[in-house]
Amino acid sequence: MDTKHPPIPRWPGVVERYRPLINLTPGVEPVTLLEGNTPLIPAPRLAARLGGDFELYLKYEGLNPTGSFKDRGMTVAITQAVAEGAQAVICASTGNTAASAAAYAARAGLRCIVIVPEGKIAKGKLAGALAYGAEVVNISGNFDEGLRLVREAAQRLPVTLVNSINPYRLEGQKTAAFEVVDALGDAPDWLCLPVGNAGNITAYWMGFSQYCAAGQAQRTPRLLGVQAEGAAPLVRGEVVPHPETVATAIRIGNPARWNQAMQALDESDGHILAVSDEEIIEAWRMLAATEGVFVEPASAAGIAGLRKRIARREVDLRGQRVVCVMTGHGLKDPEFVLRAQAEPVTLPPVFEALAQLFENPLETQITNR
Ligand SMILES: Cc1ncc(COP(=O)(O)O)c(C=O)c1O
Numbered sequence: 001m002d003t004k005h006p007p008i009p010r011w012p013g014v015v016e017r018y019r020p021l022i023n024l025t026p027g028v029e030p031v032t033l034l035e036g037n038t039p040l041i042p043a044p045r046l047a048a049r050l051g052g053d054f055e056l057y058l059k060y061e062g063l064n065p066t067g068s069f070k071d072r073g074m075t076v077a078i079t080q081a082v083a084e085g086a087q088a089v090i091c092a093s094t095g096n097t098a099a100s101a102a103a104y105a106a107r108a109g110l111r112c113i114v115i116v117p118e119g120k121i122a123k124g125k126l127a128g129a130l131a132y133g134a135e136v137v138n139i140s141g142n143f144d145e146g147l148r149l150v151r152e153a154a155q156r157l158p159v160t161l162v163n164s165i166n167p168y169r170l171e172g173q174k175t176a177a178f179e180v181v182d183a184l185g186d187a188p189d190w191l192c193l194p195v196g197n198a199g200n201i202t203a204y205w206m207g208f209s210q211y212c213a214a215g216q217a218q219r220t221p222r223l224l225g226v227q228a229e230g231a232a233p234l235v236r237g238e239v240v241p242h243p244e245t246v247a248t249a250i251r252i253g254n255p256a257r258w259n260q261a262m263q264a265l266d267e268s269d270g271h272i273l274a275v276s277d278e279e280i281i282e283a284w285r286m287l288a289a290t291e292g293v294f295v296e297p298a299s300a301a302g303i304a305g306l307r308k309r310i311a312r313r314e315v316d317l318r319g320q321r322v323v324c325v326m327t328g329h330g331l332k333d334p335e336f337v338l339r340a341q342a343e344p345v346t347l348p349p350v351f352e353a354l355a356q357l358f359e360n361p362l363e364t365q366i367t368n369r
Pocket of ligand 1 (some may be wrong): 094322
């Protein structure tokens with residue numbers, strides 16, 4: 001009997017995997033950390049808790065190399081920057097773009113400057129950007145002001161902008177839509193995701209549309225975009241000058257991809273809505289406690305929005321397939337967890353104490369639901 005396991009197929013990263021579909025200078029060597037190929041996790045228990053007779057999947061983008069979906073776009077943006085002879089890159093960030101830009105710039109040997117709103121980025125993201133060797137600059141302003149600053153810098157200094165207004169970022173991010181179709185055999189009925197600067201929703205729509213046009217999918221999904229109530233310019237139809245939310249990743253008041261996002265929502269017959277911070281936190285708890293999927297707060301917004309629409313009977317999902325995008329890993333924002341959950345108890349290291357606890361379980365996400 002042959003007991004040898006078949007080899008695990010090599011995953012080459014998103015550029016090499018989907019190269020014919022990515023608009024990139026031909027022949028360039030990708031700067032890659034083998035991003036992509038993230039799991040599409042079935043979530044039947046969560047679907048049942050949401051009250052729906054539907055199939056729910058979680059696209060766990062927090063498992064990318066730097067812990068967020070940004071790596072898909074960054075591999076393409078940094079590859080192209082190198083091809084064009086860049087020596088330095090710059091971005092404004094609510095945190096994840098900073099960590100991702102820093103990692104890929106390190107891999108390419110480029111200088112990387114990141115501009116972040118002081119005190120408003122999660123510690124795990126700051127730690128990443130610093131660890132990868134970026135020059136991290138706090139500003140006494142919000143993301144929107146940071147974006148204005150780096151746009152000007154890219155015009156006046158020899159530095160390449162790698163925010164999602166850089167078209168190569170979207171070229172990479174759209175590969176998540178290809179992977180969803182490759183995993184399911186076709187597009188789902190709905191794709192739900194959080195919306196901040198609106199690059200990701202734009203990229204998903206590009207990806208689904210392109211795959212459909214190329215004959216790789218039979219249809220495109222409806223998009224459900226979800227913003228935080230305190231940072232919901234697309235829902236309100238006006239710029240939010242002072243955005244606020246616990247979901248710092250989407251604390252954005254003037255999205256750069258505003259028009260493209262509205263067009264994607266329109267073309268997909270989709271919907272955009274806002275959820276409160278409490279609804280985000282509740283969805284975040286449900287994801288972790290019901291399915292074992294730990295995400296950062298912004299990533300729970302898609303589930304919160306879906307839950308709200310089901311509760312209001314605004315959608316009939318019976319028999320449908322729904323994919324929610326988990327954009328960033330829970331370890332990105334440990335401070336949020338420590339605020340949202342009870343602290344651990346301390347016991348003496350003796351059996352009797354543990355036995356007593358066994359009889360009287362601690363309040364946890366499992367016991368209090
Ligand atoms: C974890 C996470 N989720 C969602 C978003 C929103 O993506 P976009 O700004 O492309 O709308 C971001 C953006 O920083 C993010 O970091």
